[in-house]
Amino acid sequence: MKTLSIIIALFTGWIILNGNKQAGNDEWVAPVSFDTLTNPFLNNAKAIAEGKKIYESTCWSCHGYSGKGNGPAAVGLTTKPADHTSNKLLKETDGALLWKITKGRGQMPAYEQLFSKQQRWKLVCYIRELGKTAKTE
Numbered sequence: 172m173k174t175l176s177i178i179i180a181l182f183t184g185w186i187i188l189n190g191n192k193q194a195g196n197d198e199w200v201a202p203v204s205f206d207t208l209t210n211p212f213l214n215n216a217k218a219i220a221e222g223k224k225i226y227e228s229t230c231w232s233c234h235g236y237s238g239k240g241n242g243p244a245a246v247g248l249t250t251k252p253a254d255h256t257s258n259k260l261l262k263e264t265d266g267a268l269l270w271k272i273t274k275g276r277g278q279m280p281a282y283e284q285l286f287s288k289q290q291r292w293k294l295v296c297y298i299r300e301l302g303k304t305a306k307t308e
């Protein structure tokens with residue numbers, strides 16, 4: 172009986188520890204297979220302009236016009252919208268950003284249905300542009 176309660180205690184501890192690990196693991200990481208995708212609209216001015224149009228109609232409410240994550244709707248969210256001009260984001264691949272826009276997570280909507288893959292790539296182009304502008308400000 173004593174052995175059994177020790178086993179139960181250890182097992183419960185293991186579950187709690189694992190649960191904590193999950194909760195603390197807040198990093199949002201895209202599958203590595205997306206890192207090797209090439210943006211078909213790289214440095215394409217027309218695509219950047221089209222991305223901007225979508226961004227300023229759909230994304231700005233949370234991410235803000237300048238992409239800093241401070242749009243008017245951000246105050247009502249429990250997760251802060253990503254800062255699209257941050258160094259962390261600059262280090263991510265275009266493919267990873269495409270995946271995140273496609274799949275969403277929590278309060279970040281999934282845009283797989285709303286926008287075509289081409290439109291989502293154009294959004295990535297515009298996010299890159301936001302990063303550049305912020306650097307020269």
Ligand code: HEC
Binds near residue numbers: 231248253260277294
């Ligand atoms: C309702 C608010 C909201 C809207 C609208 C929204 N986002 Fe987000 N976005 C978020 C939140 C919150 C996160 C952080 C999610 C997390 O980390 O769990 C996020 C994260 C992201 C990320 C991930 C950045 C990183 O850390 O790698 C990208 C990319 C992104 N959003 C792009 C967009 C684009 C493009 C649009 C418009 C088509 C958009 N978002 C619209 C709330 C929003």
